[in-house]
Amino acid sequence: MTLEVVSVGFGYxxxxxxxKDVSISVGDGEVYTLLGSSGSGKTTLLNIIAGFLRPxxxxxxxxxxxxxxxxxxxxxxxxxxxxxxLFPHMNVRNNILFPMKARNLARAEMDGRADELCELVGIxxxxxxxxxxxxxxxxxRTAIARALAADPRVLLLxxxxxxxxxxxxxxxxxxxxxxxxxxxVPTLYITHDQREAMAISDRIGYLxxxxxxxxxxxxxxxxxxxxxxxxxxLGFGNIFxxxxxxxxxxxxxxxxxxxxxxxxxxxxFRPDSVRIGTDGGGLKGKVISSEYRGSSLFLRVSCRxxxxxxxxDPHIGxxxxxxxxxxIPRDSIVPLR
Amino acid sequence: MRGRFxxxxxxxxxxxxxxxxxxxxxLFAFLVLFCLYPLFLIAMKGIxxxxxxxxxxxxxxxxxxxxxxxxxxxxxWQAALSSILTLLFAFPGAYLLSRYDFPGxxxxxxASTIPFVIPSLVLAVGLIAIFGxxxxxxxILSSLSIPAPDLIGSRSIIILAHVFFNFPIALRILxxxxxxxxxxxxxxxxxxxxxxVRTFFTVVLPQMRYSVLSALSLVFTFCFLTFxxxxxxxxxxxxxxxxxxxxxxxxxxxxxxxxxxLVLVESVIVLVTTYVxxxxxxxxxxxxxxxxxxxxxxxxxxxxxxxxxxxxxxxxVLLIVFLPLxxxxxxxxxxxRTLIHAFTLDWYWKIMTMESGSGFSVTPLDSIRNSLLFGLxxxxxxxxxxxxxxxVMVKRGGRGKRFMDMLLLFxxxxxxxxxxxxxxxxxxxxxxxxxxxxxxIVLVHSVIAYPIGARAIYSxxxxxxxxxxxxxxxxxxxxxxxFFRVKLPLILPGILVAAVFAFAVSIGExxxxxxxxxxxxxxxxxxxxxxxxxxxxELGPMYAFSVILMSxxxxxxxxxxxxQKVFLKWGVRGDT
Numbered sequence: 001m002t003l004e005v006v007s008v009g010f011g012y013x014x015x016x017x018x019x020k021d022v023s024i025s026v027g028d029g030e031v032y033t034l035l036g037s038s039g040s041g042k043t044t045l046l047n048i049i050a051g052f053l054r055p056x057x058x059x060x061x062x063x064x065x066x067x068x069x070x071x072x073x074x075x076x077x078x079x080x081x082x083x084x085x086l087f088p089h090m091n092v093r094n095n096i097l098f099p100m101k102a103r104n105l106a107r108a109e110m111d112g113r114a115d116e117l118c119e120l121v122g123i124x125x126x127x128x129x130x131x132x133x134x135x136x137x138x139x140x141r142t143a144i145a146r147a148l149a150a151d152p153r154v155l156l157l158x159x160x161x162x163x164x165x166x167x168x169x170x171x172x173x174x175x176x177x178x179x180x181x182x183x184x185v186p187t188l189y190i191t192h193d194q195r196e197a198m199a200i201s202d203r204i205g206y207l208x209x210x211x212x213x214x215x216x217x218x219x220x221x222x223x224x225x226x227x228x229x230x231x232x233x234l235g236f237g238n239i240f241x242x243x244x245x246x247x248x249x250x251x252x253x254x255x256x257x258x259x260x261x262x263x264x265x266x267x268x269f270r271p272d273s274v275r276i277g278t279d280g281g282g283l284k285g286k287v288i289s290s291e292y293r294g295s296s297l298f299l300r301v302s303c304r305x306x307x308x309x310x311x312x313d314p315h316i317g318x319x320x321x322x323x324x325x326x327x328i329p330r331d332s333i334v335p336l337r
Numbered sequence: 338m339r340g341r342f343x344x345x346x347x348x349x350x351x352x353x354x355x356x357x358x359x360x361x362x363x364l365f366a367f368l369v370l371f372c373l374y375p376l377f378l379i380a381m382k383g384i385x386x387x388x389x390x391x392x393x394x395x396x397x398x399x400x401x402x403x404x405x406x407x408x409x410x411x412x413x414w415q416a417a418l419s420s421i422l423t424l425l426f427a428f429p430g431a432y433l434l435s436r437y438d439f440p441g442x443x444x445x446x447x448a449s450t451i452p453f454v455i456p457s458l459v460l461a462v463g464l465i466a467i468f469g470x471x472x473x474x475x476x477i478l479s480s481l482s483i484p485a486p487d488l489i490g491s492r493s494i495i496i497l498a499h500v501f502f503n504f505p506i507a508l509r510i511l512x513x514x515x516x517x518x519x520x521x522x523x524x525x526x527x528x529x530x531x532x533x534v535r536t537f538f539t540v541v542l543p544q545m546r547y548s549v550l551s552a553l554s555l556v557f558t559f560c561f562l563t564f565x566x567x568x569x570x571x572x573x574x575x576x577x578x579x580x581x582x583x584x585x586x587x588x589x590x591x592x593x594x595x596x597x598x599l600v601l602v603e604s605v606i607v608l609v610t611t612y613v614x615x616x617x618x619x620x621x622x623x624x625x626x627x628x629x630x631x632x633x634x635x636x637x638x639x640x641x642x643x644x645x646x647x648x649x650x651x652x653x654v655l656l657i658v659f660l661p662l663x664x665x666x667x668x669x670x671x672x673x674r675t676l677i678h679a680f681t682l683d684w685y686w687k688i689m690t691m692e693s694g695s696g697f698s699v700t701p702l703d704s705i706r707n708s709l710l711f712g713l714x715x716x717x718x719x720x721x722x723x724x725x726x727x728x729v730m731v732k733r734g735g736r737g738k739r740f741m742d743m744l745l746l747f748x749x750x751x752x753x754x755x756x757x758x759x760x761x762x763x764x765x766x767x768x769x770x771x772x773x774x775x776x777x778i779v780l781v782h783s784v785i786a787y788p789i790g791a792r793a794i795y796s797x798x799x800x801x802x803x804x805x806x807x808x809x810x811x812x813x814x815x816x817x818x819x820f821f822r823v824k825l826p827l828i829l830p831g832i833l834v835a836a837v838f839a840f841a842v843s844i845g846e847x848x849x850x851x852x853x854x855x856x857x858x859x860x861x862x863x864x865x866x867x868x869x870x871x872x873x874x875e876l877g878p879m880y881a882f883s884v885i886l887m888s889x890x891x892x893x894x895x896x897x898x899x900x901q902k903v904f905l906k907w908g909v910r911g912d913t
Contacts, residue, residue, distance in 0.1 A: 050811050072810040073819075085808035089826050098822070099812035150812045 001063050002027050003049070003154045003186045008058035010044055018044045020210045021058070026154070026186035026203075031177075033189040033197040036207035037233070042190045043082075045207075046156050049188065050079050062153055073102070078152025078185075082159045084143040086131040092118075092142050093127040099150035117145040121179065136164045137172055144179070155180075155187045161196060173199045194234050198222060206230045223270075228336045231268045237309035239268040239336065253306040254283060257333070264335030271298070273332035274310035276318075282327035283308075287318050301326070357732055360725045364745060367722065372748050372784045375759025380604065382597030387590060395598040405580070405595065409602060412576040415492065416560035419499035423556045424549065427504045430650050431511035435518075437647050445651055446512070447898055448658050449505035454837070454894040455662065455887060456845025457502055458862050461569040462869065462883045463661025464498055465489060466668050471876065473664060490572025498566045501657055503559055507552040508654075514548035514621060551617035558610045558750055561603075564848040565862070569869055577603045578848060582754045585852065600755045611750040615743055662887060669880035684881035691878075698856040701882060704864040709889070711775070711860060712843040715782040719839035722783065723790030724832065730791070731798045746788040757781055757852030773855035781849045786842035790835030797831025837893045844890055861886045 003026040011017035018041045026032040036042045047053040049060055051072035059068045067075050086095050096117055100110040118124040121141040131139060140160055147155060160176070161169045177200050180187050191197050197204050198218040205215035206229075214221065214230045225231040231239055243251045244263045250256065252267060276299075285303030292298075297314040300307050301324060310326065318324050386392045399405035434442065452460070467473050468488040475485030488494040518541065526536040564578040571579065577599050584596035672681040688701045699707075726745050733741065748756070760781055765772040771780070801824060809819035825832075847862040854863055865886060868879050 050807070052807050052810070072807070073813045073815055075811075076813075077811060079808070079811040081804055081808055083804070085802070085804045087805060087808075087823055098809070098814070102813040102815075102818060146812065 001153050001185055002061075003188065004059075004061040005045070005049065006059045006061060008045065008048060008055045008060070010041075010048060010053065010055045017056075018210050019048075019055070022207075022210070022212055023058075024188075024205055024212065024215070026188055028186060029181065029184050030202045031180050031187045031189055031200055033191060033201035033204045034207050034212075035191060035194060035197045035204050035233075037192050040207045041210045042192075042207055043158060046079070046158050046188070046190055049154075050077050050156060051075050076151070076153035078147035078150050078155045080140075080143045080147050080155070080157040080160045083163055084131075084139045084160075086134075086139060086142055086146070088131050091128050091130050092123060092134070095131070095142060096146050096149050098146065103150075113149065117149055120148075121145045137168055140164065140172065148183075153185060155183065155185050157187065157189045159191055160189075162191070162193075169196070176200060206233065208233075224334055225268075226335075226337065228266050228268070231334065231336050235270065236268040236334070237271040238274075239266050240306060241265065242267050253304055254308070254328070255304075257330070262335070264337055266336040268334050268336050269328055269332050271309045271311040272296070274308065274312065274326050274328055276310065276312045276316055276324055276326045282325045284323060284325050287320055287322045287324060290319055299324070357729055360729050361741075364722070364725055364729070367784075368745070368747065371760065371780055372751060372756060375763045376600070376604075376751060376755055377759075378763050379597050379755045379759045380601050382594050383599070383601045384597070386594070395594045396601065399595055399598045399602065405599065408575050408577060408580045409599070411492075411574060412561060412578075412603075413606070415496055415499070415576070416557050416563075419496050419503070419560040420553050420556040422496065423500050423504045423507050424553055426500060427507035427511055427552070428549070430654065431508050431515050433643075433647050433650055434508075434512055435515035437643060439647055439651075441651070445654055446509075448655065449508050450897065451658055451662075451891070451894055452502055452505045454841040454845075454890045454897075456847075456862055456890060457498075457563075457565040458569065458845065458847060458865055459665065459883045459887045459890070460498060460502055460661055461566050462865070462879060463665045464494060464501070464570060465869075466664035466876075466880065467661060468494060468497075489570055490574075492571075492574055494570045495563075495567055495574060498570055499556075499560045499563065501661065502566065503556045505654075505658065506559075507556055510552040510555070511545070511548055514545055518544055547617045547620040551614055551621060554610045554614040554617060558607055558614060561607060561610065562750070562752060564754060565866075568847070569866065578752060578754050581752065581758075582848070582851065585754070585758045596755075596758075600752055603752055603755075604750075607750040607752075611746075612743065615739065615746075619739065665880050665883045665887065668876060669884045671877075684877035687878050688881055688885070699859050699864075701864060704859045704861050705885060705889075707775075707858055708844055708861040708886075711778050711782060711858075712840045712889075714776075714779045715786055715843035716836050716839040718779060718783040719787045719790050720832065720836055722787040723794050723835045723839070726787065726791035727794035727798050727831075730795050746791065748784050749788045751785075753781075753785055753846070753848035754852060756784065757849030760849075761853055772853075773857075775858050777853045778850060778858055778860070779843075781853055782843040782846055783839070785846060785849060786839040789838045789842060793834040793838060794828065794831045797828040797834075801827050834897055837897050841890055841893045844886070844893070861889075 003024075005022060005024045008019055008022045009017055010019040022041075022045060024032065024034075034042050034045065044053065048055050051067070051070065055068065059066050061067065062076070067077075087098065090098065093114060096114045097110055100113060105113075114127075115124070118127055121144055123138060123141045123145065126134065126138055126142070129138075131142070134142065140163075143160070144157075161172060164172065173196055180189075180200065181202075189197075189200055191200075201218055203215060203217055204221050205212045206221070206227075207213075208229055214225060214227045216225075221230060221234060225234060225236070228239060240253050242264060245251045245256055248258055248260060250259045250263065250267070283303055285301035285308065288300045288302050288307065290297060290299050292314060293311075295314070296311045297316060297318070299310045299312060299318060301310060308326070312318075383395050384391055384393065386394065399409070434445070465472060469475070470485075470487045470489065475487070478485040488497075522540055522544075523536055526540040527533075531539065561576075562578060563576055564582070567574065567576045567579050568582075575583070581596045581599050581603075584592040584599070669684055670680050670682070672679045672683065691701050730742055730745065760777060761772050764770060764777070771777045805823050805827070806819050809823045810816070814822065844860075845862060846860075847866060850860050850863055851866070854860060859867075861882070865879070865882050868875075868882060
C-alpha cells in the first residue's frame with residue numbers, strides 16, 4: 001500500500017495559504033516523518049489526509065485510489081491524535097472495540113483482535129481502566145491500539161510523544177520505532193522534534209511555510225542537507241555565505257577553500273565536526289563563551305569576522321578569553337543553497 | 338484552536354450552513370410566533386390609541402402619573418438595592434468557599450442550587466411562616482413581650498425575599514470565578530512584597546470585576562422582573578409586573594394602553610441589563626465552573642479566625658436556604674397556629690379530599706395532576722428547542738454572534754405576565770384560537786424555560802472536545818454513530834439538567850400561567866396563590882400544599898445531583 005499526497009494546497013481563507021503544492025509519497029511499511037516547527041502546516045496536512053479538511057487543490061491517493069472526497073470514516077486512515085482523544089466514557093477495552101463495533105464484526109472476532117492488540121502494545125493489564133486512570137504513556141499505547149483496531153490502510157500520528165515528559169519520550173521513542181516498523185502499512189508521523197524524527201523515521205520531509213523544502217533519510221538530512229533552512233533547523237550551528245572566486249575555489253569568511261562543481265550560496269558544518277588542537281596550521285580564534293554540557297564543551301569562538309560554534313571534548317578545558325587553534329575537516333563542509 | 342477547527346469544516350461550509358440556517362429558521366419561527374409577536378401586540382398598545390394611531394400619550398402618562406411613576410421607580414430601586422445587598426452577602430462567602438476546604442463543602446455548594454428549582458411562591462410562603470403575623474418570629478418576640486412588626490406587605494420583606502432567593506445564584510457565579518483564579522498569581526504578588534490586603538485589592542479583585550458585574554446584572558434582572566414574591570408578600574407595593582397584571586385583569590381599555598406602555602419601559606430597561614449580563618459573562622476568562630478543591634486551597638492551614646468565619650457563613654447559607662422551607666414543612670404538620678403544637682396530618686388529608694367549589698372549579702389533586710402533566714410536556718417540547726439553540730450557539734461564530742445569542746435567549750428577560758396576556762390576545766380568535774386550552778400553558782412554559790435549558794446544554798457542548806468526534810470518524814464511525822456513541826453520552830448531563838430545569842420552571846411558573854390558564858387547567862402555583870389570597874388564609878392547608886409543590890421541585894433537584902454524581906466520573910458537566 002502507498003499513500004500519495006499530490007500537489008495539495010490549502011488555505012483557511014486568509015491571504016496566506018497554509019499549504020502550497022505539497023507532495024509526498026509513503027510506501028508500504030515505511031515511516032515517513034513530517035518535520036516542522038509549529039505553524040508550518042503539519043497538522044493541516046494530516047487533517048486533509050484523514051478527511052477532516054478538503055484541500056483547495058491537489059489529491060490524496062491511497063493505493064492509486066483517489067480518496068480526496070471520501071468521508072473520513074470510509075477512508076481506512078487510522079489516526080493517533082496529539083492528546084490521544086480517548087473516549088472518556090469508555091474503558092480501554094471499549095475504546096479499542098469502538099472501531100470494530102463500527103464495522104459490525106462478530107463478537108468473538110472483536111474480542112480476539114482486541115486482546116491481540118492489547119498484547120501488541122503491552123496494555124493487557126489495563127483493559128478495564130478508564131482513560132482518566134491511565135498515565136500519559138498508557139494513553140498513548142491505547143490510542144495506537146485503537147487506531148490499529150480499525151485495520152487502517154495508512155497510519156497517521158500527530159506528535160504522539162509531545163504530551164509526555166522528556167525521559168519517557170526518549171524511552172517510548174525506541175518502542176514506537178520497533179512497533180511502527182513491524183506494521184505493514186505506510187505511516188505518516190508528525191513532529192517538531194528533530195531528534196524524534198531522526199529516531200523514528202525511514203524518511204523525513206522538512207516542512208516550512210507550507211512547503212516541503214527538502215526530504216531524505218535521517219542520515220542524509222543530518223549530515224548532508226541541501227538547504228540552508230534545513231541545515232539550520234537540524235543543528236548546523238555554522239552556516240556562512242560564500243562567494244565564487246573563480247579558479248576552482250570559493251571565498252568563505254574563514255578563508256578560501258578549493259571547490260569543484262556547482263557553486264553553493266552558503267556552506268555549513270556541524271559544531272561537532274570542528275577539530276580543536278594545535279596540530280599545525282589551522283585557524284586561530286578567541287573563545288567568547290564556553291558552556292559545559294557534560295559529554296561535550298560548547299565553545300563560541302571569534303575568528304576573523306565571524307563566530308564559529310564548536311562542540312569539543314570537555315577535557316580541553318578552554319575558557320573565556322583563551323586563544324584556540326582549530327580546523328574543519330574538508331569533508332564535513334556541506335554546500336547549501 | 339477551537340475557532341480554527343470550527344472553520345475546518347469550511348470546505349463543507351455550504352452544507353453546514355444550510356443546516357444552521359434551517360435550525361435558525363425553526364427557532365426564530367417559534368420565537369416570533371409565541372414570544373415576539375404576542376409581546377409586540379402588547380407593546381403596540383402602549384404607543385397607539387384606540388383607533389390604531391401612533392401616540393405618545395400613554396408613555397407620557399405613565400412617566401407623569403404619580404402612581405405609575407412610583408411603580409416604575411419602586412421596581413427600579415428595589416431591584417438595585419436587592420442586587421447590591423445580594424452581592425455584598427455573596428461575595429465574602431464565595432471568597433471563603435474558594436479559599437478553604439472543609440467537610441460538607443460539597444453539600445453547601447449543592448444546597449445553593451436549590452433556589453434554582455424551588456418555586457418563588459414556596460419561598461414566599463416560607464417567609465410568611467417566619468415573618469407573618471402568626472409566624473415564628475412574632476411568636477418568639479411576643480413570648481418575650483416585644484411587639485412584633487408585621488413585615489408582610491412591607492417593602493423590606495420584598496427586598497429580604499429577593500436576597501434570600503438570589504444570593505445562591507450570585508454565590509455560584511462568583512465562586513466559579515474565584516475557584517478559577519490562578520493561585521500562583523496570588524503567590525507571585527505576595528512574593529513581590531504585597532501584603533494580604535494589597536494583594537486582594539490589586540490582584541484578586543480586578544480579576545473578579547466581570548463576574549461581579551455579571552452576577553449584579555443577572556440578579557438585578559431577576560429582581561426587576563419579579564412577580565410571585567411581590568404578589569404574595571408585597572401588599573400594596575406593586576412592581577411593574579404586578580401592576581401590568583392588575584391592569585390586564587382590570588380590563589379597562591385605558592388600562593390596557595398603560596400596561597402596554599409599562600411593558601415598553603420595562604423591556605427597555607431589561608434589554609440593557611440583559612445585554613450587560615451577556616457582555617460581562619462573555620468577558621469572564623477561564624473556565625466558569627465550580628471547582629471543589631484545587632492546589633492552592635488551604636486545606637491544612639486554617640486559622641481559628643478563618644474557621645470561625647467559614648463556620649458562621651456556612652451556617653448562614655444553610656439557614657437562608659433551608660429555614661423558610663423548614664418552616665413550611667413543620668407548619669404543614671402542626672395543628673395550631675403558634676410555635677409548637679401537636680403533630681397532625683389533617684392538612685394533607687384536607688387537600689386530598691377537598692372538593693372543588695368555594696372559588697375553585699378544580700380540586701387540589703387536579704391541580705397537582707395538571708402541573709405534573711404540563712411539567713412533563715414542557716420538558717418534551719423544551720428539549721429540542723434548548724438543544725437546537727445551544728447547537729447554533731456553538732456552531733455559529735463571527736460577526737453578530739452576540740446579537741443572535743441574545744435574540745435566541747430573549748425570553749430570559751421577557752415579562753412573563755405580558756407574554757401570557759399577549760399569547761391570549763394574539764390567538765384568541767379564529768383562525769388560531771388556543772386560549773383556554775392545555776397547550777397554551779405548555780407553550781408559554783416552554784417559551785420561558787427553553788433558554789435556561791439551552792444554557793445548560795451549551796455549557797456541556799462547549800466542554801466537549803471536538804477532536805473526539807473526529808477520532809470517532811477516523812475510526813470508521815458514521816456521523817450518526819459518532820453522535821450517538823460519543824457525543825451524546827458526553828453531553829448527556831447537560832441535556833438532563835436542561836430537562837430538569839424545564840420541568841422545574843413549568844412546575845413553579847405563576848405570572849404567565851395566571852394569564853393563560855382557564856379554570857379547568859389550574860396549576861399548583863395558581864392554586865397556591867389563590868389559597869394564600871383567599872379569604873381566611875387558613876395556614877395549614879397552605880403549608881401542606883406548599884410542601885407538595887416543594888417536594889416535586891426538590892425531587893427534580895435531587896435528580897440533577899444524582900445525574901451529576903453519576904456522570905462526573907468522566908468530568909463533563911452541565912452547569913448553569
